[in-house]
Amino acid sequence: MTSTDPLARFHAVIPAGGVGTRLWPLSRADAPKFLHDLTGSGTTLIRSTYERLTPLAPDRVMVVTGLKHADAVTRQIPELNGPDLVLEPEPKDSAAAIGLAAAILAQRDPSIIMGSFAADQVIAPVPDFQDAVREAVSTAAAGKIVTIGIKPTHPSTGFGYIRQGQRYEVEGAPHAHHVAEFVEKPEQEVADQYVASGGYLWNAGMFVAPVGLLLEHLAQTEPELHAGLTKIAAAWSTEAQDLTLARVWPTLPKIAIDYAVAEPAAAAGDVAVIPGDFTWDDVGDFAAIARLNPASHQEGMTVIGEKARVYSEDSTGIVVADTNRVVALIGVEDIVVVDTGDALLVTNTSHAQNVKQAVQALKEKGDNDVL
Template sequence: MSETPIDDFTAIVPAGGVGSRLWPLSRPDRPKFLLDLLGTGSTLIQETLSRLAPLTPDVVVVTGAKHASAVLAQAPELPDTNLLAEPSPRDSMAAIALAAAVVEHRHGPRLVGSFAADHVIGDPVSFREAVRTAVGPARDGYVVTIGIEPTEPSTAFGYIEQGVEHSPGVMRVRAFTEKPDAATARRMLADGGYVWNAGMFVVRTDVLLGHLATLLPALEAGVREIAAAWDTGGRGEVMDRVWPTLQKIAIDHAIAEPVAAQGGVAVVPSAFDWHDVGDFATLAELTSADADGVVRIDSTADIRAIQSDGVVAIGATRTIAVVGLDDVVVVETPEAILVVSKAHAQAVKDAGTPASGSVL
């Protein structure tokens, strides 16, 4: 497929979330999308913007107000008018809807695609091909998502059940499924016809906001009011008054699930290399081990693995010795030290919550 830009297309990049399962690397003041987690020399948001550049020169980033300056510092090519700063997190629907409303207020109805700032995609060309495949049905009025063909019965992702074919490379969506238990995930893989929900959507602004007006009219009216004031001197007053009233809800629950039940969602099943980097076990899988079997990420210290396999050291500046423990991740930051088994990587989010009387 051509790598020329898509006509009348704006990419929306929601840059939010704390990345609590990557604590203490990722913290409220240092979220994971601002980090170079893989040691590539680029942060996750920089990789995302680079990946999107061949699709469109028009990108809108939505992030928390306290991260706005850091985003602009990492993305000097991004016009400050295309950075939308949220005063507080209201989940993905409010962020994406605000961006869509601002884009439509500026340009009229337009095609948009929403792509998270913190994903890792190993094959950007195939990713862009999937986006281009999604454009046709999206122009026709569908909400189109990009699904990832599962490689294992993961319980970390939601799943999309495919229906009949819509067009070459595009399937209608029967239903969305929340993160399943292990038995259900195994059954889905055995049955076939399911893809992982990667949270990527391509849709016309008028279609997205039209669905929102029907399903959550107060949220739609709120983002429309903010968008109308965004490029005026009244932005601050309207944002401060309206934004806290918007419902906190994910786009999956607000739009994708109910619209799929009406037959209005399609999916592009894709096999490109995609990772959510949701925890340290996933991060370790994306990094090669050294000759001694230890995975080192941004670690300058002496790491000694004695009768221990699968050791991962992140950010280490002091000698670390791991004795008799397999599949252990050790993370050092100026604020804290974490030791966790890969099997319990999903539980790290609880470690970042201060216990009563403690300070982290």
């Protein structure tokens, strides 16, 4: 690559993993949340992610997803080039997924700058997001691993935080800062302090980095994982690809990219952050879906589903219907009803995060047919 514009070296990667258990029974192992339209926009989450990124990286978008999702992803992103659809035989957490993408891209061209953006996030306005990515790419070109942090709208205990350090002077990135540290999900009192200080951002899991630098840190902290990914990448797009992937992938350790790369790199002074001044939602539960669908409110009730038949009187909350069964709600507040062909969920918005526990209990009982 001879262009002096860092954006010409930019490749976008969309890790599309995770079941989204807090959105059960809508989100399942065979149809996770990124394959659904959860915003009423008419577009699935992964398709929206692709459309945000492709103007920044035309014909340079890679998706890493599970083998069982190959057909669905291909239908939703028919523009995807064959070598850019990376299929995991089994889930191995984010360090393996993102690390494999980095290793494959490094084989193609070691000067590539890659950006990793989850498939299941809702972001607006898109131009503001794209401006932040451009700043992140310019910062990465100066030799940093870069994260895009989200300016908090409230003191959430559900997200990790990034503590901003000093300004980082780099051409093309007027808002860049050094990262002082990554902080785990805090207690409420601590979250209050973080937001009040103005020096902390939500960690949205967005990373932009030169592939060589990312792999260098991965080799230092997780040498076994790095070695395995290097073997797979060396065989990519050759006759040995499938055999090597099947042989090596099951042996890889499971670890999140935050622990394997971001946190150690930040401690070494190799991480910068671009504050993202746009709205961001990871659609973590049904309360989030209600927030994201204000246009569908019917007298306080959010109703989602083409087949939905809902009667509501003196009630508030959300109904997600995948059947044509009538759902009648009378005198209930903040209720969550999710009606599918083989499972019915009833809870309220304050307990929406606890759906994950129900999924775990069903798994322990062996009721895998509904998971």
